[in-house]
Amino acid sequence: MTELREVVLCSPLRTPVGRLGGALAPLTARDLATTVLRALVERTHLDVSAVDSVIGAQGYPTMESPAFGRVAALDAGFPVTTTGYQLDRRCGSGLQAVLNAAMEVQTGVADVVVALGAESMSNAPLYTEQGRRGLPPGGLLLHDALARGRATVGGAAYPTPEGNVGTADALRAEYGISRGDQDALALRSHQRAVAAQRAGAFDAEIVPVTVPGRRGPVVVERDEHPRADTTLDALAALRPVLVASDPDATVTAGNSSGQNDAAAACIVTTPEHARRLGLTPALRLRSWAVAGVDPRRFGIAPVPATLLALDRAGATLADLDVVELNEAFAVQVLACLADWRVDPDDPRVNPRGSGISLGHPIGATGLRMLATLAHELPGLDGTLGVETMCIGGGQALAAVLERA
Structure with a gap:
């Protein structure tokens, strides 16, 4: 077997992240994907x-865009x-698209691949599997894809009837993590994201999105999810999601990630092809x-994934300049940091916010994090970073990335 080729990631870009039902809700995931692909081509x-290929990550697809990467590529003007194809590793889908692209380039199967992630959770489908067998007694049952995916992701052997929130509160009980510590992390996430917004730290990674409206088109240029007005008192006033079944429950909408809309993409190639095409590796x-x-207890999976990735890179947590650990839940982040013996106040951890403040558009999150990390490292004069996220159903991905 020939030696694996070196891989570089060029020009990671993303749209702003919209709130559920917010400014980007009129657009489908395909619309968002097409926008970011066109911007990627224009800027580079x-x-x-x-x-050679566009690998499209999406967690809540419909048959409006089958083989999502291929359809998005054609709509964006690719020949x-x-x-192209579509993949789903839940919360890790966007990063998995990058890794699949990297493996194709490393092995020589492809020379240039675009990794794409997109999600419109505002337009996640309601669906039924019963309609083709006639109308059952009581009518058709429509499942909400967002809720149903969280309840079924462990299969029959590992049921999660209370969804990801239930697994997060299980970590709270296991690790003895207080509600106050969770809310403090959530507040810090918003403060860092808002500070980054105000400083223009996200400007280079964001491509504007034009949204049609009855009064004319509106251009969205900023993330909607960060809250400059949130406080510890406001967070403390929120009711835990599962308090009716568990009086000790602590997970709230305020210390959890958002449900969001966004798209992101980057070019994956070799250094030689990057030079040939005039691309600048990031x-x-x-x-x-x-x-x-x-x-x-899926939220703890970044611990082994990250340690294994670092071992393969010949590095340790101490060598990292930035740790991008997606905030699915504050309690989950705190549990991972406890196992790593990393202080929650460590400035290397999510220096510009994460899922709680910036949002978590499932299929796009891994690439959104990549775009942010690519700009954080030079902005903080750093060299080495890790990107990792837990994945519903009990998985995690981690990638060790070096400033090019």
């Missing part, structure tokens, strides 16, 4: 005929020779790893 002057992929745990 990429010769689209050189792109018919550009292939990051090098040093190593990556995936790990699995019991789906009923």
Whole structure:
């Protein structure tokens, strides 16, 4: 077998992240994906005929865009020779698209691949599997894809009837993490994201989105989810989601990630092809790893995934300049940091906020984090970072990335 080729990631970009039912809700995931792909081509002057494939990550697809990467590529003006497909590793889907692209480039199967992640949770489908068998007694049952996916992601053997919130509160009980500590982390996340917004730290990674409206088009240029007005008192006043069944429950809407709309993309290639196409590498992929745990405590999975990825990279947590750990829940972040023995106040951890403040558009999150990390490292004069996230159903991904 030939030696694996070096991989670089070029020009990671993203749309603003919209709130559920917010400014981006009139657009489908396909609309958002097309927007970010076109912007990627425009900003890099990429010769689209050189792109072998577009790998599209999406957590809540419909048959309006089957083989999502291929459809988005065609809509964005890529030639018919550009292939594409769709993948779903839940919260890790966007990063998995990057890793799949990297493996294709490393092995020589492809030279230039675009990794794409998109989600419109505002337009997640309601669906039934009963309609083709005739109308059952009582009528058709429509499932909400958002809620149903969280309850079924562990399969029959590892049921999660209370969804991801139930597994998060299980970590609260296991680790003895207080409501106050969770709310403090949530507040810090918003404060960091708002500070980054005001400083223009996100400007280079965000592409504007034009949304049609009855009074004319509106251009969305900023993330909607960060809250400059939130306080500890406001967070403390929120009712825990599962308090009716568990009086000790602590997970609230305020210390959990959002449900959001966004798209993000980057170019994955070799240094040689990057030079040939006039591309500027932002990051090098040093190593990556995936790990699995019991789906009923899925939030802790970044611990083994990250340690394995660091071991493969010949590095340790102490070597990192930035730790991008997606905030699915504040309690989950605190549990991971406890196992790593990293202080929750460590400035390397999510220096510009994460899922609680910026939002968590499932299929796009991994690439959104990549775009942020690519700009954080030079902004903080850093060299080495890790991106990791827990994944509903008991998995986690981690990638060690080096400033190019």
